[in-house]
Structures are given as C-alpha cells and as structure tokens.
Amino acid sequence: MVRLASIAIFLALLCASTSAQAQQQALAVTEIAPGVFVHEGVTALMTRENEGAIANVGFIIGDSGVAVIDTGGSVREGERLLAAIRARTDEPIRYVINTHAHPDHVFGNAAFAHEGTLFVGHSNCPRALATRGQFYIDNFRRIMGHELINPVRLMAATVLVDGTLTLDLGSRALVLRAWPTAHSDNDLTVLDVKSGTLFAGDLVFLRHVPVLDGSLRGWLKALDELSAISAQRVVPGHGHVSEWPAALADERRYLQTLLSDVRTLFARGRPIAEAARQAASSERSHWELFDDYNARNATAAFSEIEWE
Amino acid sequence: MFRACFRLLCTAMLSVMLGTHLARADNTDGYDPWPGLVQDIFNNRPMNDGGGVIAIEMPYRAxxxxxxxxxxxxxxxxxDSRSVRTITLVIDRNPAPMAAKFELGRDANVTEISTRVRVNxxxxxxxxxxxSDGKLYVVKTYVKASGGCSAPAAKNVEEAKNRLGQMRFRQFATSDQDRAKGVREAQIMIGHPNNSGLQMDQLTQLYIPAFFVDQLKLWQDDSLVLAMEGGISISEDPNLRFTYVSNGAKRFRAEARDTDGHVFRNEWDIDKPGI
Incomplete structure (x- = not known):
C-alpha cells in the first residue's frame, strides 16, 4: 500500500514537472514604446523560487528581425522570454545582446541557441565568462538547484563590440556602445534610436543598490558620458523603466558618497574591513538590498582607491 | 526490509526531483577536508588548541x-618564553587550500598580519x-561564500596588467604607547594579477596559466621582518599590513618573486627611524 502510494506520488510529480516545462508560460512583458518590450525583474537575489528573474530583460522588434537584450538568470527564464517574443512576432531572432557577463543577464542564453541567431557582447565579455562562468554555475547550482542550473551554457558572444556598432533590424537601428570599465569591465549599452530607448544594462540601477564589479572611478566617469546620450527613457539593469537622464541621480549620489567615504577612510589609514562596515552607510535608507551589496562595493572601492 | 528500502529510494528520488537534497547553501555534506589537509600540508603533525596563541578574524560572509x-x-x-615562528593560512575548500605561509622575523616581533584572500x-x-617550541597551534573560523555576481577573479583585467610589479609601502601612525615601545605598523602592496590557473577559457578549452606572487620578503635594513610564501588564494595585488618592532633601521626593503620568475625589488625610507 505504502509502495503504491509512493509510486503514485512519484508519477504525479513527474507529470507535473514535465507539463510545466512543456508549457513555458510566457514572461510578462510591457510594451514601453512601439516595438520595445521589457520584463522588469524583481528586486531580489537570484533564488530557486524567482528562477533568477531579477534583472530587466527585453526585446525590440524591427521590420525584419528581433533583437533580445539580456536573457535572464536561468534557461527557464530565457525560454519564457522566448515564449513572450513568439506570442508577438514570428520574425527571426537575429541578435541576442548581452549587456555584460553577469549571471542574471546571461544564464538564459541557451534558450536562444538557434542557427541564424548571433550573440553580441562587449569585446571583454568572453574573457569575463571564461574566468568567472564556472564559478557562477557552481555557486548558483548551490543556491538555485540542479534543475534550473544544469541547462545553463556559457555562451560567449561571437559578435564583439569595441567602440560602437550599429545593428539593423529593418527600419530600426540599434546603436551598441562598449564602455571602459565601470560597473564591470564588459558593459555594453543599446540605444534604440527610433523610440529613444536606452537599454543601459547594469550601468544604471534604480531601487536596487548599485553593484560595483569594475571600477568606481570608471563608473562615475561613464555616468557623465552616459548622461549625454540623447534618449527619452532608460531601461536600467535593475529597477523601473524611467525618464532619461533624470534616472541617474540616485546612482550618481550613491557612487559619489562611496568614493568620498572610502577616500576619507583610506587617508585616515583605516583598514579595508572598516571600510566594508562604514563606507556609504548614510545611503542605507535609499536602497533595497543595501546590506547584500554595500559592504562588497566598499571593499572593491577601497582596493581600487588604494592604487590612486 | 525490501519495502523499507523501496520507500527510502522513493523518498530519495522525490527529493532529487524537488531538488531538496541540495537546497542547503552551506557545505554540510558531512565531508570535512581538514584531516586530509593536516596530512598534506602539515605531515600529520599533532595540532594543539591555538587559543591564547593566535587569533584569526574574517568577516562571517565573504x-x-x-x-x-x-x-x-x-x-x-x-x-611567554615561546615565540611564533610561522603562521600558515589554510582556506579549506578553496581549489588550492594553502593560501599563505608567513615567516615572522626573529627580531621583528610581528604581532598582526592582515591580508586579503579569495574565498570560493x-x-x-x-x-x-x-x-619556537616546535609545536603547531591551530584556530579556525568559518566564512560563507559571497553571492550575486561576485567572483574570485579580477574586476579590471587591463588595470591589473598595467600595475604589474608596482610596489607601494605605507607607514601608519601608531599610538604613543606603541611608539614608545618601537611598535610600527606598515603596509606593502604589490601590483600583480595573481591569476589562479584554474580558469578555463570556454572558447579554447585551455586553462589560463597560473601567474602569481609566490614569494615576498620584507626587511628593515638587513633584518627580516616578514616573509610570505603565497598561493593562488591570495587576492590580486597582494597586500600585507602588519605590525613590527623597529630596530632603528633607516630603510625598509621588499623583494617579491612570481611564478614566471620576475623579481620585483624596492626600498623606502622609514619615517623617523629609531626607537
């Protein structure tokens, strides 16, 4: 009897799991401008429950093709993004653009591995995946489990951007720009000229505390140039789609506070561990996930400032 | 018996399907690498409790x-008539667990060493x-791995290359009491990518070769203050901050070697030499 019940439960779960995979419910997306669609990720860490869907991902439909901008934190999320695209157009997906190599932006790449789809990234992006990718997979397998992480493939871009590159989706030009080290050493932005929409990747954070994985001084410098870009709205890497360039104000204040605090601590001869506890603490109330990332940002910033 | 086993098997399969057996974010898999490390690194020499001898401080989370x-x-x-001759730092679950071995200069009375490591x-x-009694004394702490997009790799590879071999020496103000006893605090930084050699290039399937500082020696004039045998767990741009007691020397010297055979040397004036 127990044995039969066990088998029944086992089979029931097997069926449930298979059908869930077969359906791949489309990711909820909003058309923020004609032909421009965005799914806003939740402001959270990547977990099994949220399937890694914490970053903003999107796609742009032109007359002759589609470009996907970031693929999410799991192949499951990538498949759901694909389903959202297929619910709106049958045009071929010509490009998958990764704004940088972080797991919440690239783990969904495998969902788009089809002939004719080109993967596009910053010229440093393949190296970042090479040096960090396996660590990300191991780390997130622990956090998100085998089922979500086993299908992840580290698919490096083959169309590399150094400077700028314009992609044509058919009466629709996307201007891609590779940035010097800022949030990371492989940040790429995508400007949809037609709608004036800037996909800024993690060069722009709102609500979600900025995460420093490149160069603090480089990032602040990039913000000056970034703000000069003519656009109506920005799709940040994390946070709501917002008006441009007003959306930069909070992030700039945070990064400037961090820089000024670590410089002061450094000048006073304080150790790096103290910087981790203190720098930018005045910013706590302005951000979500502050305690998850601020100490890390301060650590990275301090080690950068030491070489000024 | 069979039925019990079958039930166990079913439960196991269910838990595999639900992924629950690996839901733990810590490594409570019951396997403890430490006994093997004591054998490999310390030749199975007896380990005594290091309380009252040595202390280690790390943040609870990396x-x-x-x-x-x-x-x-x-x-x-x-x-205490004994003195500390060496301190070996072991990060049990890192790919190369032995992070560093510090040799403390006989006359330098080094009592604090701060550095930075990678934690995988x-x-x-x-x-x-x-x-000096020839015995080993051990203390330990526990560190949770970092989350998010943090990785034990360089953030700014070009910058790291540009800094190769640069050295900086810094001296810190100490309390009047310490100063009276000749206690100094200083820091040495060496620009170096300290590549681990464990990172595979996904395109070529070749490992990026290891390239790290494996030896660092610091002297006041000709008297050894501190030496380090470093491994790949030491962070990029190796950085040591330490206390020592001045012997009145006027010059501080540093020599670092890396795995490619580069030798980096530098020396600096000591602020207000003398005790």
Missing amino acids: EDAAIVPVKLRTTLSPD SYTDVHAVAEL
Whole structure:
C-alpha cells in the first residue's frame, strides 16, 4: 500500500514537472514604446523560487528581425522570454545582446541557441565568462538547484563590440556602445534610436543598490558620458523603466558618497574591513538590498582607491 | 526490509526531483577536508588548541569573493618564553587550500598580519602557528561564500596588467604607547594579477596559466621582518599590513618573486627611524 502510494506520488510529480516545462508560460512583458518590450525583474537575489528573474530583460522588434537584450538568470527564464517574443512576432531572432557577463543577464542564453541567431557582447565579455562562468554555475547550482542550473551554457558572444556598432533590424537601428570599465569591465549599452530607448544594462540601477564589479572611478566617469546620450527613457539593469537622464541621480549620489567615504577612510589609514562596515552607510535608507551589496562595493572601492 | 528500502529510494528520488537534497547553501555534506589537509600540508603533525596563541578574524560572509580581508594576531602573553615562528593560512575548500605561509622575523616581533584572500565556497579557514617550541597551534573560523555576481577573479583585467610589479609601502601612525615601545605598523602592496590557473577559457578549452606572487620578503635594513610564501588564494595585488618592532633601521626593503620568475625589488625610507 505504502509502495503504491509512493509510486503514485512519484508519477504525479513527474507529470507535473514535465507539463510545466512543456508549457513555458510566457514572461510578462510591457510594451514601453512601439516595438520595445521589457520584463522588469524583481528586486531580489537570484533564488530557486524567482528562477533568477531579477534583472530587466527585453526585446525590440524591427521590420525584419528581433533583437533580445539580456536573457535572464536561468534557461527557464530565457525560454519564457522566448515564449513572450513568439506570442508577438514570428520574425527571426537575429541578435541576442548581452549587456555584460553577469549571471542574471546571461544564464538564459541557451534558450536562444538557434542557427541564424548571433550573440553580441562587449569585446571583454568572453574573457569575463571564461574566468568567472564556472564559478557562477557552481555557486548558483548551490543556491538555485540542479534543475534550473544544469541547462545553463556559457555562451560567449561571437559578435564583439569595441567602440560602437550599429545593428539593423529593418527600419530600426540599434546603436551598441562598449564602455571602459565601470560597473564591470564588459558593459555594453543599446540605444534604440527610433523610440529613444536606452537599454543601459547594469550601468544604471534604480531601487536596487548599485553593484560595483569594475571600477568606481570608471563608473562615475561613464555616468557623465552616459548622461549625454540623447534618449527619452532608460531601461536600467535593475529597477523601473524611467525618464532619461533624470534616472541617474540616485546612482550618481550613491557612487559619489562611496568614493568620498572610502577616500576619507583610506587617508585616515583605516583598514579595508572598516571600510566594508562604514563606507556609504548614510545611503542605507535609499536602497533595497543595501546590506547584500554595500559592504562588497566598499571593499572593491577601497582596493581600487588604494592604487590612486 | 525490501519495502523499507523501496520507500527510502522513493523518498530519495522525490527529493532529487524537488531538488531538496541540495537546497542547503552551506557545505554540510558531512565531508570535512581538514584531516586530509593536516596530512598534506602539515605531515600529520599533532595540532594543539591555538587559543591564547593566535587569533584569526574574517568577516562571517565573504562580501566580495575576490577580496576577503583576513587578520591574524599573535596573542601570546608578553612573558611567554615561546615565540611564533610561522603562521600558515589554510582556506579549506578553496581549489588550492594553502593560501599563505608567513615567516615572522626573529627580531621583528610581528604581532598582526592582515591580508586579503579569495574565498570560493562556504568554508572553514584555519590558521596554524608554529612556535619556537616546535609545536603547531591551530584556530579556525568559518566564512560563507559571497553571492550575486561576485567572483574570485579580477574586476579590471587591463588595470591589473598595467600595475604589474608596482610596489607601494605605507607607514601608519601608531599610538604613543606603541611608539614608545618601537611598535610600527606598515603596509606593502604589490601590483600583480595573481591569476589562479584554474580558469578555463570556454572558447579554447585551455586553462589560463597560473601567474602569481609566490614569494615576498620584507626587511628593515638587513633584518627580516616578514616573509610570505603565497598561493593562488591570495587576492590580486597582494597586500600585507602588519605590525613590527623597529630596530632603528633607516630603510625598509621588499623583494617579491612570481611564478614566471620576475623579481620585483624596492626600498623606502622609514619615517623617523629609531626607537
């Protein structure tokens, strides 16, 4: 009897799991401008429950093709993004653009591995995946489990951007720009000229505390140039789609506070561990996930400032 | 018996399907690498409790996997006739667990060493002191791995290359009391990518070769203050902050070697030499 019940439960779960995979419910997306669609990720860490869907991902439909901008934190999320695209157009997906190599932006790449789809990234992006990718997979397998992480493939871009590159989706030009080290050493932005929409990747954070994985001084410098870009709205890497360039104000204040605090601590001869506890603490109330990332940002910033 | 086994099997399969058996974010898999490390690194020599001899401080969580501060302190009472000769830092679950072995200069009375390490996983970290009595004394702490997009790799590879071999020496103000006893605090930084050699290039399937500082020696004039044998767990741009007692020397000297055979040397004036 127990044995039969066990088998029944086992089979029931097997069926449930298979059908869930077969359906791949489309990711909820909003058309923020004609032909421009965005799914806003939740402001959270990547977990099994949220399937890694914490970053903003999107796609742009032109007359002759589609470009996907970031693929999410799991192949499951990538498949759901694909389903959202297929619910709106049958045009071929010509490009998958990764704004940088972080797991919440690239783990969904495998969902788009089809002939004719080109993967596009910053010229440093393949190296970042090479040096960090396996660590990300191991780390997130622990956090998100085998089922979500086993299908992840580290698919490096083959169309590399150094400077700028314009992609044509058919009466629709996307201007891609590779940035010097800022949030990371492989940040790429995508400007949809037609709608004036800037996909800024993690060069722009709102609500979600900025995460420093490149160069603090480089990032602040990039913000000056970034703000000069003519656009109506920005799709940040994390946070709501917002008006441009007003959306930069909070992030700039945070990064400037961090820089000024670590410089002061450094000048006073304080150790790096103290910087981790203190720098930018005045910013706590302005951000979500502050305690998850601020100490890390301060650590990275301090080690950068030491070489000024 | 069979039925019980079958039920167990079913439960196991269910838990595999639900992924629950690996839901733990820590490494409570029951496997403890430490006994094997004692054998490999310390030739199975007996380990004594290091309380009252040495202390280790690390944050409970590795905020940035590439830069985790660690502070080692000797805590022997001043009237103890023994002295600390070496301190070995072991990050149990890192790919190369032996992070560093510090040799403390006989006359320098180094009591604090702070450095930065990479932490790949949830892990115990051990500090093992060898004393002048020839015995080993161990303390340990536990560090949770970082999350998010943090990785034990360089953030700015070009910058790291540009800094190769640059050295900086810094001296810190100490309390009047310490100064009266000749206690100094200083820091040495060496620009170096300290590549681990464990990172595979996904395109070529070749490993990026290891390239790291494996030896660092610091002297006041000709008297050894501190030496380090470093491994790949030491963070990019190796950084040591330490206390020592001045012997009145006017010059501080440093020599670092890396795995490619580069030798980097530099020397600096000591602020207000003399005790």
